[in-house]
Amino acid sequence: MSPGVIGQPVALDAMGGDQGPAPLVGGAVRALAQGIPVLLVGDRAALEPLVPAGVDLPIRHAATAVGMGESPATAVRRKPTSSIVQAVSALREGDACAAVSCGHTGATMAAALFGLGRLPRVSRPALATVVPRADGGKLVLLDLGANVDSRPEHLAQFAVMGACFARVAVGLDDPRVGLLSNGAEPGKGNELVREAAPLLAQLPLRFIGNIEPEAALRGGCEVLVCDGFVGNIMLKTVEATAAVVSRVLRDEVARRLSTRIGARLLGGILGRFRDRTDAQNVGGALLLGVPGVVVAGHGRSDERAVEHAIELAWRSAKNGLGPAVGEAITDALG
Amino acid sequence: MSPGVIGQPVALDAMGGDQGPAPLVGGAVRALAQGIPVLLVGDRAALEPLVPAGVDLPIRHAATAVGMGESPATAVRRKPTSSIVQAVSALREGDACAAVSCGHTGATMAAALFGLGRLPRVSRPALATVVPRADGGKLVLLDLGANVDSRPEHLAQFAVMGACFARVAVGLDDPRVGLLSNGAEPGKGNELVREAAPLLAQLPLRFIGNIEPEAALRGGCEVLVCDGFVGNIMLKTVEATAAVVSRVLRDEVARRLSTRIGARLLGGILGRFRDRTDAQNVGGALLLGVPGVVVAGHGRSDERAVEHAIELAWRSAKNGLGPAVGEAITDALG
Numbered sequence: 216m217s218p219g220v221i222g223q224p225v226a227l228d229a230m231g232g233d234q235g236p237a238p239l240v241g242g243a244v245r246a247l248a249q250g251i252p253v254l255l256v257g258d259r260a261a262l263e264p265l266v267p268a269g270v271d272l273p274i275r276h277a278a279t280a281v282g283m284g285e286s287p288a289t290a291v292r293r294k295p296t297s298s299i300v301q302a303v304s305a306l307r308e309g310d311a312c313a314a315v316s317c318g319h320t321g322a323t324m325a326a327a328l329f330g331l332g333r334l335p336r337v338s339r340p341a342l343a344t345v346v347p348r349a350d351g352g353k354l355v356l357l358d359l360g361a362n363v364d365s366r367p368e369h370l371a372q373f374a375v376m377g378a379c380f381a382r383v384a385v386g387l388d389d390p391r392v393g394l395l396s397n398g399a400e401p402g403k404g405n406e407l408v409r410e411a412a413p414l415l416a417q418l419p420l421r422f423i424g425n426i427e428p429e430a431a432l433r434g435g436c437e438v439l440v441c442d443g444f445v446g447n448i449m450l451k452t453v454e455a456t457a458a459v460v461s462r463v464l465r466d467e468v469a470r471r472l473s474t475r476i477g478a479r480l481l482g483g484i485l486g487r488f489r490d491r492t493d494a495q496n497v498g499g500a501l502l503l504g505v506p507g508v509v510v511a512g513h514g515r516s517d518e519r520a521v522e523h524a525i526e527l528a529w530r531s532a533k534n535g536l537g538p539a540v541g542e543a544i545t546d547a548l549g
Numbered sequence: 550m551s552p553g554v555i556g557q558p559v560a561l562d563a564m565g566g567d568q569g570p571a572p573l574v575g576g577a578v579r580a581l582a583q584g585i586p587v588l589l590v591g592d593r594a595a596l597e598p599l600v601p602a603g604v605d606l607p608i609r610h611a612a613t614a615v616g617m618g619e620s621p622a623t624a625v626r627r628k629p630t631s632s633i634v635q636a637v638s639a640l641r642e643g644d645a646c647a648a649v650s651c652g653h654t655g656a657t658m659a660a661a662l663f664g665l666g667r668l669p670r671v672s673r674p675a676l677a678t679v680v681p682r683a684d685g686g687k688l689v690l691l692d693l694g695a696n697v698d699s700r701p702e703h704l705a706q707f708a709v710m711g712a713c714f715a716r717v718a719v720g721l722d723d724p725r726v727g728l729l730s731n732g733a734e735p736g737k738g739n740e741l742v743r744e745a746a747p748l749l750a751q752l753p754l755r756f757i758g759n760i761e762p763e764a765a766l767r768g769g770c771e772v773l774v775c776d777g778f779v780g781n782i783m784l785k786t787v788e789a790t791a792a793v794v795s796r797v798l799r800d801e802v803a804r805r806l807s808t809r810i811g812a813r814l815l816g817g818i819l820g821r822f823r824d825r826t827d828a829q830n831v832g833g834a835l836l837l838g839v840p841g842v843v844v845a846g847h848g849r850s851d852e853r854a855v856e857h858a859i860e861l862a863w864r865s866a867k868n869g870l871g872p873a874v875g876e877a878i879t880d881a882l883g
Contacts, residue, residue, distance in 0.1 A: 349793040360731050363739040397694050397781035405697040405778040428782055429789035444739040445782055447731035448762055448775075452783050455763035456790035459683040464798065 218331060219312045219507045219537060224252035224273070225528045226311035227521075229262055230280035230298040231318020233514045239317065240265040242521020243272055249522075251529045254311055256302040275310070277301035280318070283514065287321030291329060299323055303330035306507050313508035313528035315499070317521060320511045324361055327502055327509040334541045336548050339369045340504030341443070342511060343380050346453060350434035355381045355390070357440060359500055360447035367411040370394070370440055372544065374415050374422070376503040377438040379543035384501065384531040390437035393426035395445060401425065407442060415440070418547050498523030501531060503540055508532045552665060553646040553841045553871055558586035558607070559862045560645035561855075563596055564614035564632040565652020567848045573651065574599040576855020577606055583856075585863045588645055590636040609644070611635035614652070617848065621655030625663060633657055637664035640841050647842035647862035649833070651855060654845045658695055661836050661843040668875045670882050673699065674838030675707045675777070676845060677714050680787060684768035689715045689724070691774065693834050694781035701745040704728070704774055706878065708749050708756070710837040711772040713877035718835070718865040724771035727760035729779060735759065741776060749774070752881050832857030835865060837874055842866045 225246070229239045236257060243253040244267065252271075255262050259276045266272045277298040281290040291300060299318055303326045305311040316323040324340070333340060343357035357377045362369065374392050381390040394412055396404040401412065403425055415422045423436055428449060431439045441449065498520065499512035508531045512524035559580070563573045570591060577587040578601065586605075589596050593610045600606045611632040615624040625634055633652055637660045639645040650657040658674070667674060677691035691711045696703065708726050715724040728746055730738040735746065737759055749756045757770055762783060765773045775783065832854065833846035842865045846858035 349789075349796055363731060395782065397697060397778055397785075405776075408778075428786040429792070432786075432789045432793055441782075442739075444731055444742075445779055448729065448779055448783055449786050451731075452762040452766075452786040453790045455683075455766045456787050457794050458763070459766055460791050460794040462683055 218307045218309065219532050220309045221312050221532055221535075223310060223312045224254040225525050225532070226254045226256050226275070226302040226305040226314045227525060228298045228302040228314070228316035228318055228323075229255040229257035229274075230277065231316045231323075232512075232516060232521075233283070234517075236261055236265060238516060238518045239521055240272070241518035242516070242525060244270055245518055245522040246525040246529070247272060249526070251525055253525060254305060256305060257298040275301055275305055281322040283319050285319070285322070287319055288325045291322055291325040297326075299326045300330065303327055303509070306509070307331060312532035313510065315510045315512060315521075315524050315528045317499070317512035317514055317516045317524065319514070320360070320500070323509065323511040324502060327505045327507070331505045331507050331509075334504055334506050334544060336544050337372060337376070337504040339365065339372065340502055341373045341376060342500040343377055343503055344450065344500040345385055345498075346432070346450070348434050349432055352434050353385055353387065353437065354431060355385060355387075355438045356446055356450060357438075357503070358443035358446050359450055360443040361502065362443040364444070365407065365442040367407060367414050370407070370411040370442065371414040371418060372504070372548065374418060374420060374438065374440045375543050375547040376540050377440060378420050379540045380501060380503055380531075380536065381438050383534045383536045383539045384527070387437045389421055391421045391423050391435070392438040392440060393423050393431055393436035395431070395439050395441035395449070396425035396427065399425050399427055399430065411440075420547075498527040501527070501536070506541065507537050552641045552643065553866050554643045555646050555866055555869070557644060557646045558588040559859050559866070560588045560590050560609070560636040560639040560648045561859060562632045562636040562648070562650035562652055562657075563589040563591035563608075564611065565650045565657075566846075566850060566855075567617070568851075570595055570599060572850060572852045573855055574606070575852035576850070576859060578604055579852055579856040580859040580863070581606060583860070585859055587859060588639060590639060591632040609635055609639055615656040617653050619653070619656070621653055621659045625656055625659040631660075633660045634664065637661055637843070640843070641665060646866035647844065649844045649846060649855075649858050649862045651833070651846035651848055651850045651858065653848070654694070654834070657843065657845040658836060661839045661841075665839045665841050665843075668838055668840055668878060670878050671706060671710075671838040673703045673706065674836055675710060676834040677711055677837050678784065678834040679719055679832075680766070680784070682768050683766055686768050687719055687721065687771065688765060689719060689721075689772045690780055690784060691772075691837065692777035692780050693784055694777040695836065696777040698778070699741065699776040701741060701748050704741070704745040704776065705748040705752060706838070706882065708752060708754060708772070708774045709877050709881040710874050711774060712754050713874045714835060714837055714865075714870065715772050717868045717870045717873045718861070721771045723755055725755045725757045725769075726772040726774060727757050727765055727770035729765070729773050729775035729783070730759035730761065733759050733761055733764065745774075754881070832861040835861070835870070840875065841871050
């Protein structure tokens with residue numbers, strides 16, 4: 216059912232991203248050092264000089280690339296030789312276990328849908344990611360914007376796919392599923408939420424009903440379901456607020472502590488603080504609902520973020536996420 | 550046009566809030582110390598013992614109160630003697646310049662709408678608040694949930710009212726108005742955003758188009774317009790993330806610095822940090838679109854937050870927010 220072959224390398228679109236191929240190849244080198252094989256997909260002439268001598272990173276040549284400014288669906292159709300299309304082709308043809316791109320998320324989705332199709336019974340694939348919770352736990356959030364206008368039955372599918380992702384790829388047993396709302400009481404929410412809640416309640420899931428952002432981020436559920444417009448706003452707001460708060464904190468530290476000792480004391484704290492809150496650690500978003508593991512990373516990913524995106528793809532493929540999502544959908548809705 | 554009388558006290562629903570009347574009376578004492586007269590509205594027997602001797606806080610007796618668990622509209626209709634209804638009555642009758650409640654936001658809205666009606670041409674009143682931006686500026690965000698399902702023309706009205714609030718009560722000249730979206734490019738957004746954007750572009754406002762959460766929080770606009778469901782999720786996510794990040798930071802400090810010196814060094818930093826990021830500083834949300842100034846504070850407001858809510862109400866009334874919103878709506882849409 217899933218076209219990726221476990222044990223094969225992760226195909227990395229090495230041309231997609233805001234900062235050119237260097238951080239992408241750098242991330243691949245880091246992943247390889249952890250024992251994860253990576254297949255670089257992109258312009259051989261541009262990539263070869265970036266691969267350190269003696270490092271085993273094979274290249275699948277792709278003559279073109281999809282730019283951040285292009286219309287994703289059009290560009291993917293017109294550029295079969297582009298790095299994102301070729302990364303998905305490597306997956307489809309069994310030369311990779313998963314595909315990762317930090318290029319235009321819309322192009323990644325279009326390439327995956329054109330190249331792999333959808334799983335049976337999935338009407339709308341969704342993007343899911345993992346957000347760190349206040350209690351140290353993990354929260355799977357979806358949809359992040361694969362769709363901007365959703366119907367109640369789409370949210371039910373997101374719930375099934377998100378719970379499967381949480382179990383198989385994030386390691387959360389029997390995850391609690393919440394429906395993002397402006398109030399926890401039954402009957403709260405906009406029209407979409409009010410219509411989706413009874414559908415989610417009928418699924419073979421541990422559905423806890425409506426939940427507000429704070430309760431979810433504090434540990435009230437492991438899977439948070441919402442439409443893609445709201446999920447995109449929520450994820451970006453978490454990232455922006457964390458960045459803003461960190462910046463305010465650095466300003467205050469700089470204002471008060473000019474001594475080297477103070478700076479050194481705080482250096483370690485701020486480093487760990489960043490490790491625990493930085494969106495770069497998340498690694499990207501899984502596209503759920505296509506047969507195969509496809510990860511869309513942040514456009515501005517640094518080497519560490521690229522490494523985490525590759526890790527996420529590798530772990531998801533190794534744990535059989537592709538077939539598991541198909542089975543979960545069939546079991547719940549089939 | 551506006552029923553509040555400038556110079557009269559702020560009517561405070563002294564029974565509404567999660568922690569009983571003590572922090573409410575405490576906030577009123579703090580506001581009074583700043584020269585803002587306050588009229589306490591609530592159960593005289595419960596409130597009198599809380600007012601310190603020699604402090605000039607008159608009480609308007611209200612025999613009942615609306616609980617957090619009651620259906621707001623029903624409770625407001627059935628309880629004309631409740632503190633929230635009586636606070637709005639004080640405003641309507643000219644005994645107050647504004648009304649403030651930290652009780653159930655739905656009850657505050659219902660009491661305001663039943664007691665004051667809507668401004669001409671306003672189809673849906675909206676809740677607006679001020680969020681601190683990363684650059685030290687202020688961002689007016691609305692709607693925060695006065696409505697959960699909105700139409701494009703409602704968002705246009707929110708834009709006009711929000712820009713007026715920013716000018717008159719927050720002191721932002723010629724504010725830039727953005728439409729919250731999952732992407733800044735024209736044509737991005739869900740169906741509501743795509744239909745609202747051309748309506749906002751026709752208004753006599755400095756409309757900058759679609760904007761993402763990060764750009765808005767970093768200083769890209771002064772007024773951020775969205776439907777009430779999304780605005781509620783965004784505001785709660787900002788608050789929750791700031792709280793989570795602060796908690797992670799405190800954990801890290803505690804883990805590393807056990808000495809008193811370190812704690813003292815950091816005490817000041819954390820205090821200023823909290824001052825700059827704490828939602829309690831915002832003071833609450835203005836209900837725009839009713840004739841008169843009505844502020845809905847946080848249910849869990851402490852004395853400081855109550856003080857800020859009273860300040861916000863006083864400043865808004867003094868600057869003539871009520872009549873100004875009416876004129877802005879007439880100018881733009883009339």
